[in-house]
Amino acid sequence: xxxxxxxxxxxxxxxxxxxxxxxxxxxxxxxxxxxxxxxxxxxxxxxxxxxxxxxxxxxxxxxxxxxxxxxxxxxxxxxxxxxxxxxxxxxxxxxxxxxxxxxxxxxxxxxxxxxxxxxxxxxxxxxxxxxxxxxxxxxxxxxxxxxxxxxxxxxxxxxxxxxxxxxxxxxxxxxxxxxxxxxxxxxxxxxxxxxxxxxxxxxxxxxxxxxxxxxxxxxxxxxxxxxxxxxxxxxxxxxxxxxxxxxxxxxxxxxxxxxxxxxxxxxxxxxxxxxxxxxxxxxxxxxxxxxxxxxxxxxxxxxxxxxxxxxxxxxxxxxxxxxxxxxxxxxxxxx
Amino acid sequence: xxxxxxxxxxxxxxxxxxxxxxxxxxxxxxxxxxxxxxxxxxxxxxxxxxxxxxxxxxxxxxxxxxxxxxxxxxxxxxxxxxxxxxxxxxxxxxxxxxxxxxxxxxxxxxxxxxxxxxxxxxxxxxxxxxxxxxxxxxxxxxxxxxxxxxxxxxxxxxxxxxxxxxxxxxxxxxxxxxxxxxxxxxxxxxxxxxxxxxxxxxxxxxxxxxxxxxxxxxxxxxxxxxxxxxxxxxxxxxxxxxxxxxxxxxxxxxxxxxxxxxxxxxxxxxxxxxxxxxxxxxxxxxxxxxxxxxxxxxxxxxxxxxxxxxxxxxxxxxxxxxxxxxxxxxxxxxx
DNA sequence: TCCGTGTGTTGAAGCGTTTCGACAACATTA
DNA sequence: TAATGTTGTCGAAACGCTTCAACACACGGA
Numbered sequence: 001x002x003x004x005x006x007x008x009x010x011x012x013x014x015x016x017x018x019x020x021x022x023x024x025x026x027x028x029x030x031x032x033x034x035x036x037x038x039x040x041x042x043x044x045x046x047x048x049x050x051x052x053x054x055x056x057x058x059x060x061x062x063x064x065x066x067x068x069x070x071x072x073x074x075x076x077x078x079x080x081x082x083x084x085x086x087x088x089x090x091x092x093x094x095x096x097x098x099x100x101x102x103x104x105x106x107x108x109x110x111x112x113x114x115x116x117x118x119x120x121x122x123x124x125x126x127x128x129x130x131x132x133x134x135x136x137x138x139x140x141x142x143x144x145x146x147x148x149x150x151x152x153x154x155x156x157x158x159x160x161x162x163x164x165x166x167x168x169x170x171x172x173x174x175x176x177x178x179x180x181x182x183x184x185x186x187x188x189x190x191x192x193x194x195x196x197x198x199x200x201x202x203x204x205x206x207x208x209x210x211x212x213x214x215x216x217x218x219x220x221x222x223x224x225x226x227x228x229x230x231x232x233x234x235x236x237x238x239x240x241x242x243x244x245x246x247x248x249x250x251x252x253x254x255x256x257x258x259x260x261x262x263x264x265x266x267x268x269x270x271x272x273x274x275x276x277x278x279x280x281x282x283x284x285x286x287x288x289x290x291x292x293x294x295x296x297x298x299x300x301x302x303x304x305x306x307x308x309x310x311x312x313x314x315x316x317x318x319x320x321x322x323x324x325x326x327x328x329x330x331x332x333x334x335x
Numbered sequence: 336x337x338x339x340x341x342x343x344x345x346x347x348x349x350x351x352x353x354x355x356x357x358x359x360x361x362x363x364x365x366x367x368x369x370x371x372x373x374x375x376x377x378x379x380x381x382x383x384x385x386x387x388x389x390x391x392x393x394x395x396x397x398x399x400x401x402x403x404x405x406x407x408x409x410x411x412x413x414x415x416x417x418x419x420x421x422x423x424x425x426x427x428x429x430x431x432x433x434x435x436x437x438x439x440x441x442x443x444x445x446x447x448x449x450x451x452x453x454x455x456x457x458x459x460x461x462x463x464x465x466x467x468x469x470x471x472x473x474x475x476x477x478x479x480x481x482x483x484x485x486x487x488x489x490x491x492x493x494x495x496x497x498x499x500x501x502x503x504x505x506x507x508x509x510x511x512x513x514x515x516x517x518x519x520x521x522x523x524x525x526x527x528x529x530x531x532x533x534x535x536x537x538x539x540x541x542x543x544x545x546x547x548x549x550x551x552x553x554x555x556x557x558x559x560x561x562x563x564x565x566x567x568x569x570x571x572x573x574x575x576x577x578x579x580x581x582x583x584x585x586x587x588x589x590x591x592x593x594x595x596x597x598x599x600x601x602x603x604x605x606x607x608x609x610x611x612x613x614x615x616x617x618x619x620x621x622x623x624x625x626x627x628x629x630x631x632x633x634x635x636x637x638x639x640x641x642x643x644x645x646x647x648x649x650x651x652x653x654x655x656x657x658x659x660x661x662x663x664x665x666x667x668x669x670x
Numbered sequence: 671t672c673c674g675t676g677t678g679t680t681g682a683a684g685c686g687t688t689t690c691g692a693c694a695a696c697a698t699t700a
Numbered sequence: 701t702a703a704t705g706t707t708g709t710c711g712a713a714a715c716g717c718t719t720c721a722a723c724a725c726a727c728g729g730a
Contacts, residue, residue: 003687026689026708055715085434096429112379112381350716361678389716
C-alpha cells in the first residue's frame with residue numbers, strides 16, 4: 001500500500017505537507033502543491049480511510065437508515081436513495097446502509113464505533129422509537145418526515161398540508177364546487193401516520209376556506225374497494241365533479257372505477273393525484289409531486305451543513321408543486 | 336469516547352487482554368472474560384471502527400455496487416439488498432452503498448482507501464467495464480450474474496438455462512405439445528444480456544429434447560405490443576396451448592391479451608412465468624422463482640468465505656424452483 | 671529436582687493519518 | 701534598524717486498536 005510517507009519522500013517534502021495539500025487546511029505554495037499532486041498521481045496514492053478517521057475523528061461516511069418494510073413505495077424510496085448517495089458524494093462522503101430492522105440497536109452500534117459522522121433517517125413515524133436515541137447521540141441526524149416531538153431535531157418534509165390545499169385551490173380555480181378526497185388505506189390513519197393526516201387536514205381546511213363542499217373516504221388497495229369507496233363518495237355527494245387521490249396503490253383503478261359508475265375523466269370528474277411525478281406522467285394525471293430526489297438532496301445537504309458546524313433550520317418544508325395534465329385539463333369553461 | 340484502555344483499567348487487565356476477549360484470537364480464562372465483558376457493558380464501550388481498521392487492516396465493511404439504472408426491477412433489487420445487508424450483519428459486517436453511476440472510478444476509490452474488504456457487484460453485464468478492474472483489485476469480489484469472461488471471478492446466478500428448461504418440462508408433463516415463449520423487450524437481447532439469452536437457450540433446447548414445437552417472440556412493456564406479440568405467436572402456431580413468459584413488465588397484460596384473442600387461462604392456454612415469486616403469487620401464475628433473497632444471501636456468504644481465505648467455487652448456479660398455481664392447474668387431463 | 675509444555679496475560683511496537691507548535695524566511699510597519 | 705507579522709514547511713505527538721514476542725505460572729513426566 002502506498003502511504004503518505006511514500007508520497008512525501010517522492011515529492012521531497014514532509015508528510016504533513018502532503019496532508020495539507022490534500023485537506024487544504026494550510027496554505028501551501030503553488031510549486032509544492034503541484035509537485036505533491038504529481039507524486040500522488042504517479043504513485044496512485046489513496047489515503048487510508050481508517051487512518052484518516054482515526055486521526056481526524058471524521059469518517060466521511062453518513063448512515064442511511066432505510067425502512068424496507070412492507071408498504072413503502074419502492075420507486076420513491078430508490079429515488080431518494082440515489083439522490084442521497086449522489087449528494088453525499090459531492091461532499092466527498094460515502095453512504096453506509098443501515099436497515100431499519102436493525103432498529104435502535106443498529107444505530108447505537110454504528111454511532112458508537114464512530115463509523116459514520118451523521119444519520120439520514122427515512123420513513124419516520126409520528127412517535128418513532130429511534131427519535132429519543134437520535135437526539136442524545138453525538139452525531140447529528142436529519143429526518144425525512146416529521147415525528148410528533150421534533151424538538152431539537154432537523155427534519156425535511158414535503159408540506160403535505162399545503163399539498164392538500166393546493167389540490168383544492170387548483171380545482172376551485174377551475175370552477176369545481178363539490179370535491180371528493182380518496183385517501184390512504186384506513187390502517188394508515190389508524191397508525192397515526194403524519195403525512196396522511198396532514199394532507200387530509202390541509203385539504204379540509206382549504207375546502208372550507210374556499211366555500212367548497214368536501215367529502216373524504218379512505219381506500220384499500222384492490223379494485224373492489226376502490227370502486228366501493230368511489231361509489232360511496234358519489235352517493236354521498238352526487239354533484240361531485242372532482243376527486244383528489246392520495247393513494248398510490250389506488251391510482252390505477254380510479255379511472256376504471258369512475259367509468260364503471262358512468263363518469264368519464266376529466267369530462268364528468270376531474271382527478272388530481274398526490275404522488276411521484278413519474279407515476280402521474282405515466283397515467284396522465286394532474287398531480288402534486290412527491291419530490292423524492294429533492295427531499296433526498298436537501299436532507300443530505302442539511303446533514304453536511306450540520307457536520308460543518310453550520311446552524312440549520314429545524315424544519316424544512318418543501319412547497320408543493322402542481323403539474324397540470326389531462327385529468328383536469330379541459331375544465332376551464334365549466335358552468 | 337470510551338477506549339479500550341478505559342475498559343482495561345476498569346477491569347484491571349491489559350488493553351491487549353480486552354482486545355483478545357473481543358476478537359477471541361487467544362484463549363482467555365473464563366473469569367477474566369466475564370470481568371472484561373462486564374466492564375465493556377458498564378462503560379458502554381464500542382471499538383472505534385477506524386482504529387480497528389487501521390490496526391487490523393480489516394474494515395468489516397463490504398461494498399454493495401448497485402445498478403439503479405432504468406429497467407431494473409426495483410422490488411427484486413430491494414429484496415436482494417435486504418438479504419445482503421442481513422447476511423453481512425450476521426458476520427458482523429456493514430454495507431457501504433456504491434451506485435453504479437460512480438463507475439469503475441468509484442470502485443477504485445473505495446478499494447484504494449481500504450474502506451471495504453470486498454465487493455458485491457449486482458447487475459453484471461456480459462462484457463462489463465468493471466470486470467477487469469475487479470480482477471486486479473486487492474479485495475475479493477462476488478458478482479451476481481455472469482460476465483462473458485468469468486475467469487478468476489466468483490459468480491452467483493440463477494441457472495437460467497435450467498429455468499427455461501424447467502418450464503418446458505412442467506408443461507410437457509402436463510401434456511402440452513405446442514408451447515410459446517414470450518421474452519424480454521428486444522433491446523435486452525440486443526444488449527447481449529446474459530440471463531435473457533440463457534433462458535431462451537434452455538427453453539429451446541428442452542423443447543427439442545421433449546419433441547415439442549416451440550415459438551418465441553420478444554415483447555415490449557405496453558399492452559398494445561404484448562397483445563401484438565401474443566397474437567403473432569397464436570397466428571404462427573394456432574395449436575399453442577401453453578405460454579412461457581420471461582418478462583415481468585408484460586405479465587400484467589398476458590391474461591388480458593389472451594382473453595382479447597378469445598383464449599382463457601388456464602383452460603385454453605396455460606401460462607408459466609419466470610419472475611419473483613411474490614409477483615406470481617399475486618397474479619396466481621405458475622412460475623419459476625427468481626430467488627432474489629437466496630442470491631443475495633449466497634453471494635454475501637461467498638464473499639465472507641473468500642475474506643476468510645476459504646476457497647470458493649468460481650460459479651454457483653441456483654437450481655430453478657417451480658411453484659404450481661392456477662395458471663396451469665387443471666391441465667392434467669388434456670388430450 | 672529440573673525440564674519441557676501449555677495456558678493466560680502483558681508491554682510495546684506498529685498501523686497511516688491529522689494537527690499542533692515551532693521555526694525559518696521574508697515582508698511590513700514603527 | 702528593530703520589532704512585528706505572514707507565509708510555507710517541518711517534526712513529532714497523538715488517534716485507538718491489534719498483534720507479536722515475551723513472560724509468569726502451574727502442571728506432569730523423567
